[in-house]
Amino acid sequence: MLIFKLMYLIRGYVIIRLDxxxxxxxxxxxxxxxxxxxxxxxxxxxxxxxxxxxxYLKNSTLINDIVKPESKRGFLLKLxxxxxxKGFSIGLLILxxxxxxxxxxxxxxxxxxxxxxxxxxxxxxxxxxxxxxPVSISRIEAKQxxxxxxxxxxxxxxxxxxxxxxxxxxxxxxxxxxAEIKSNEPSSIISKKNAIINKVIAKSGQPxxxxxxxxxxxxxxxxxxxxxxxxxxxxxxxxxxxxxGKTYYNFEMKEEKIKSMNVPTNKSKIVYYLKINENSIKxxxxxxxxxxxxxxxxxxKVPILxxxxxxGFIKGVYYEEVIKEIEIDKNTAQNKMKIxxxxxxxxxxxxxxxxxxxxxxxxEDEKFYYLIAQIEVIEDIGERVRxxxxxxxxxxxxxxx
Amino acid sequence: xxxxxxxxxxLADELEIPNNALSDNFELRMHGNKKVIIENxxxxxxxxxxxxxxxxxxxxxxxxxxKFKIEExxxxxxxxxxxxxxxxxxxxx
Numbered sequence: 001m002l003i004f005k006l007m008y009l010i011r012g013y014v015i016i017r018l019d020x021x022x023x024x025x026x027x028x029x030x031x032x033x034x035x036x037x038x039x040x041x042x043x044x045x046x047x048x049x050x051x052x053x054x055x056y057l058k059n060s061t062l063i064n065d066i067v068k069p070e071s072k073r074g075f076l077l078k079l080x081x082x083x084x085x086k087g088f089s090i091g092l093l094i095l096x097x098x099x100x101x102x103x104x105x106x107x108x109x110x111x112x113x114x115x116x117x118x119x120x121x122x123x124x125x126x127x128x129x130x131x132x133x134p135v136s137i138s139r140i141e142a143k144q145x146x147x148x149x150x151x152x153x154x155x156x157x158x159x160x161x162x163x164x165x166x167x168x169x170x171x172x173x174x175x176x177x178x179a180e181i182k183s184n185e186p187s188s189i190i191s192k193k194n195a196i197i198n199k200v201i202a203k204s205g206q207p208x209x210x211x212x213x214x215x216x217x218x219x220x221x222x223x224x225x226x227x228x229x230x231x232x233x234x235x236x237x238x239x240x241x242x243x244x245g246k247t248y249y250n251f252e253m254k255e256e257k258i259k260s261m262n263v264p265t266n267k268s269k270i271v272y273y274l275k276i277n278e279n280s281i282k283x284x285x286x287x288x289x290x291x292x293x294x295x296x297x298x299x300x301k302v303p304i305l306x307x308x309x310x311x312g313f314i315k316g317v318y319y320e321e322v323i324k325e326i327e328i329d330k331n332t333a334q335n336k337m338k339i340x341x342x343x344x345x346x347x348x349x350x351x352x353x354x355x356x357x358x359x360x361x362x363x364e365d366e367k368f369y370y371l372i373a374q375i376e377v378i379e380d381i382g383e384r385v386r387x388x389x390x391x392x393x394x395x396x397x398x399x400x401x
Numbered sequence: 402x403x404x405x406x407x408x409x410x411x412l413a414d415e416l417e418i419p420n421n422a423l424s425d426n427f428e429l430r431m432h433g434n435k436k437v438i439i440e441n442x443x444x445x446x447x448x449x450x451x452x453x454x455x456x457x458x459x460x461x462x463x464x465x466x467x468k469f470k471i472e473e474x475x476x477x478x479x480x481x482x483x484x485x486x487x488x489x490x491x492x493x494x
Contacts, residue, residue: 001473023448024448027445027448031444031476034475035475036473036474036475037474037475038471038473038474039470039472040448040470040472042448042449042469047448049471
């Protein structure tokens with residue numbers, strides 16, 4: 001009974017008072033009409049009872065002919081009263097919208113991890129990219145901002161996130177690059193690749209390899225420690241020179257004989273979405289109209305509204321495509337693999353490298369064309385490294401002894 | 402009518418199914434002397450604070466006592482609450 005009463009407290013009920021002597025008659029009429037009546041009480045000569053608001057509305061003509069309802073109660077009825085108070089309702093609605101707008105916007109930008117001048121530069125960059133405060137939170141795309149700041153300022157680390165109504169840009173400045181080796185600093189030249197020495201041109205320093213030697217990565221080629229002619233002591237000098245070495249590069253590549261490619265037809269279909277913040281609701285057109293398609297979309301902004309609340313439209317176009325199998329002829333495949341191989345070689349070698357010999361073999365089976373190649377290259381394999389004196393440490397040790 | 406109703410009532414008893422499924426007999430349940438539930442009624446004849454009279458198919462049920470309140474009434478059952486002193490079954494004339 002309690003649950004039943006609670007249910008009608010929400011849905012609404014009507015209290016009816018009847019001051020006639022033959023009140024039983026009304027109860028019987030209501031009962032015959034399948035109207036549920038509860039809490040029937042004797043009040044003086046008449047009675048008081050409750051019926052549901054739905055039943056009251058259905059049989060209002062009958063009930064109003066006999067009696068007048070004493071009061072109407074229930075949550076839904078109160079809600080109806082609120083509807084009548086238009087001013088209050090509109091005010092409440094405006095309040096909710098204002099709160100929503102205020103909380104969905106960024107009102108301040110804080111840059112952490114750099115000095116004031118850099119902060120101002122970052123803010124200027126944001127303004128240049130149409131991010132002016134206040135701005136809608138949904139318009140801020142953290143990843144894009146991070147990339148933008150990273151590209152423009154070369155920070156080591158950039159993190160952009162929104163906390164409440166504040167945009168926080170956290171940056172970490174790059175540590176200064178290690179200083180270049182000066183020409184007068186003691187240094188050695190080491191090999192940066194495994195190679196066979198082809199030519200040694202030592203301008204300064206003591207060469208420790210000769211033509212025909214096999215050297216490995218990291219091996220010293222020209223040493224920056226030479227013996228003083230006037231005494232037995234060794235001294236450190238800056239090394240300079242060019243060491244050409246033969247290096248070998250092996251490549252194995254394959255290319256499909258038959259390739260499936262998407263070929264566009266001339267058919268296309270358009271779909272429109274309503275974009276509210278990050279969510280989009282489809283308003284016109286069908287999603288995925290073709291089996292194979294290419295989808296492109298662009299945003300249509302509504303003046304003012306898009307800037308304040310990030311509401312706009314998205315126009316998406318589905319371009320139909322047909323998958324076709326295309327047979328690739330031998331020459332095309334071989335040329336393609338060759339170009340890819342030389343591209344790869346260029347990435348691995350220096351600009352002044354020279355190809356000495358190239359041995360390229362092509363083969364094929366049912367499905368693929370193959371390229372197996374060995375390229376012999378002559379290139380400068382030397383790399384300068386700084387060397388340090390251990391003299392001071394030794395003098396300290398002798399002093400201690 | 403009454404004889405046929407008695408037959409249906411007996412049949413329901415023999416078949417061990419609820420009596421009011423076959424007959425037009427009312428069902429009366431009491432919770433102490435505070436609450437009476439009458440099912441299969443035909444309406445209220447008299448409602449007063451000290452007396453409630455309920456019509457059924459063959460008889461009128463008169464409940465006497467004090468502070469009577471009809472907790473619920475629909476076309477199938479009626480729940481009467483109050484201090485019950487007496488229940489009288491009177492055959493219809």
